[in-house]
Amino acid sequence: MRMSQFFLPVLKDTPAEAQIVSHRLMLRAGMIRQAAAGIYTWLPLGFRVLKKIEQIVREEQDATGAQELLMPTIQPADLWHESGRYDDYGQEMLRITDRHERDMLFGPTNEELITDIFRASVRSYRQLPLNLYHIQWKFRDEVRPRFGIMRGREFLMKDNYSFDLDKDAARHSYNKMFVAYLRTFDRLGVKAIPMVADTGPIGGDMSHEFIILADTGESEVYCHADYLDFTTPDAATDYESDLTPIIEHWTSRYAATDEKHDVARFEAEVPSDRRIATRGIEVGHIFYLGSKYSEPMGARVTGADGTEVPVEMGCYGIGVSRLVGAIIEASHDDDGIIWPASVAPFHVGLINLKVGDADCDGTVDDIYQTLCGAGVEVLLDDSDGRAGGKFATMDLIGLPWQMIVGPRGLKTGVVEIKERRTGARQELSIEAAVAAVIASAKA
Numbered sequence: 001m002r003m004s005q006f007f008l009p010v011l012k013d014t015p016a017e018a019q020i021v022s023h024r025l026m027l028r029a030g031m032i033r034q035a036a037a038g039i040y041t042w043l044p045l046g047f048r049v050l051k052k053i054e055q056i057v058r059e060e061q062d063a064t065g066a067q068e069l070l071m072p073t074i075q076p077a078d079l080w081h082e083s084g085r086y087d088d089y090g091q092e093m094l095r096i097t098d099r100h101e102r103d104m105l106f107g108p109t110n111e112e113l114i115t116d117i118f119r120a121s122v123r124s125y126r127q128l129p130l131n132l133y134h135i136q137w138k139f140r141d142e143v144r145p146r147f148g149i150m151r152g153r154e155f156l157m158k159d160n161y162s163f164d165l166d167k168d169a170a171r172h173s174y175n176k177m178f179v180a181y182l183r184t185f186d187r188l189g190v191k192a193i194p195m196v197a198d199t200g201p202i203g204g205d206m207s208h209e210f211i212i213l214a215d216t217g218e219s220e221v222y223c224h225a226d227y228l229d230f231t232t233p234d235a236a237t238d239y240e241s242d243l244t245p246i247i248e249h250w251t252s253r254y255a256a257t258d259e260k261h262d263v264a265r266f267e268a269e270v271p272s273d274r275r276i277a278t279r280g281i282e283v284g285h286i287f288y289l290g291s292k293y294s295e296p297m298g299a300r301v302t303g304a305d306g307t308e309v310p311v312e313m314g315c316y317g318i319g320v321s322r323l324v325g326a327i328i329e330a331s332h333d334d335d336g337i338i339w340p341a342s343v344a345p346f347h348v349g350l351i352n353l354k355v356g357d358a359d360c361d362g363t364v365d366d367i368y369q370t371l372c373g374a375g376v377e378v379l380l381d382d383s384d385g386r387a388g389g390k391f392a393t394m395d396l397i398g399l400p401w402q403m404i405v406g407p408r409g410l411k412t413g414v415v416e417i418k419e420r421r422t423g424a425r426q427e428l429s430i431e432a433a434v435a436a437v438i439a440s441a442k443a
């Protein structure tokens, strides 16, 4: 992509309304634009990151055997009367009346709709286990939308729903998602710690929140420092095998959110130099629901012995749009964002220091073609600006690599590459620089 053609409305000044660094950087880097409180447009740079995150989330869901579908954003109120949540949900629910005076709502979550889909076609234990998910916009009319997309009113969520015949099978489905979440967050380049959590308006009697530690997080959290060094289950994990040992390991130390915090246990179980008491960002939340929805909504299945029972359910959410902000909170410096390679909007920023100079233009064009041909995503700064401004913009938008081509270097056949994360710079021949960037993109 050539910057001259790319819609990248970066801001020079720090927007006054943004209280936390990720919100400031997203506005400054031209990733989002507010449409109304808690409602945002995703501009091209931000949208590329959102799509990358979504794709990693999808791949790790699919690896468990879960199937993707797409439910609508607008739901009929009738289903929510059946579960009893229409009245319980309160003012967070955006209620809509259509032209026929029918009560509708913009979905804040999808337990009712998925249970309705399930009960319409599944009757027998032979059709279980079943695991369905979608990645869809939600609306919650939050009292205090804040921190940009971090606590939005409209936000993108991956929500998965599991259906099993009995508690043991439901526990296995829960464990699968637990492992998939560890893998997902690891691939996104962040450390998310599973913590015992409160179930809130979703319900059920067991849940874990996946929390990224950050001072700017909204939740108060307490955990053992050992979690920071735990190893993530690898890609070869067999989801049909017994996952209990992995879950036992990952729940072997104290980790709880504020609502579930037990000071006495924390002090007894965690040595004082290993205690982490800080704030965190909730990027995922998994729930064992039991029959909370299947019972009132009549989602029943017949077991092998012919008896009919309400299906055992679980639900599993990931805040896809929140993750964009959470990753920035975890990975930035004074100059801007530092994207983990897996979610970076482009892999390399190619800077032409002297647009109009035949040698620079020709070399930059050749490098651009070679990198694109090798499947590397390149943002080519072909603008006519000053070098300082170009460097500042590249640092701000945080691509993992920069390749800088200027007339002075070209006299001796060299260009410079810079790794954004470390700031390390190297002068290399054009071929070596191109090879290094291609190798880093394949790593």
Ligand code: 5CA
Binding pocket: 108, 109, 110, 111, 140, 142, 149, 150, 151, 152, 153, 154, 155, 157, 158, 159, 160, 202, 282, 283, 284, 285, 315, 316, 317, 318, 319, 320, 321, 322
């Ligand atoms: N139905 C369940 C999961 S399938 C559910 O709705 N769970 S939740 O309420 O915990 O939300 C799931 C995830 O969505 C949260 O962990 C969080 O990462 C994200 N999320 C929740 N509210 C917001 C919000 N207002 N803005 C951005 N992300 C949010």
